[in-house]
Amino acid sequence: QVHLAESGGGLVEAGGSLRLSCAASGSAFSTMGWYHQAPGKQRELVATLTSGGSSNYADSVKGRFTISRDNAKNTVVLQMNSLKPEDTAVYYCYASYFGRWGTKYEYWGQGTQVTVSS
Secondary structure (H helix, E strand, O other), rough: EEEEEEEEEEEEOOOOOEEEEEEEEOOOOOOOEEEEOOOEEEEEEEEEEEEEOOOOEHHHHHEEEEEEEEEEOOEEEEEEOOOOOHHHHEEEEEEEEEEEOOOEEEOOOOOEEEEEEO
């Protein structure tokens, strides 16, 4: 059974840093990453990283956030620097893999709140 456990959210002042971690269990994942959802908005990509090392970042976080993962430990980390009030959202860990017949399986963590005060 797949389980994603997040940690590291909290309250920080603008310009500060936070580090989000996610530990996955139950499978190996081709892609792991983070999405966020602000109140009244849809869930959006923050950053993803494949097991082969290909990363994808939202334009709004490029140069400020860095995603990394440890494939052996099935963990993914999002280092968030120079945080802005508009980064305030619930951050969700994401993991996916393709099954034998090409079916994509996607999983989400329970979410962790990040609040950036101005």
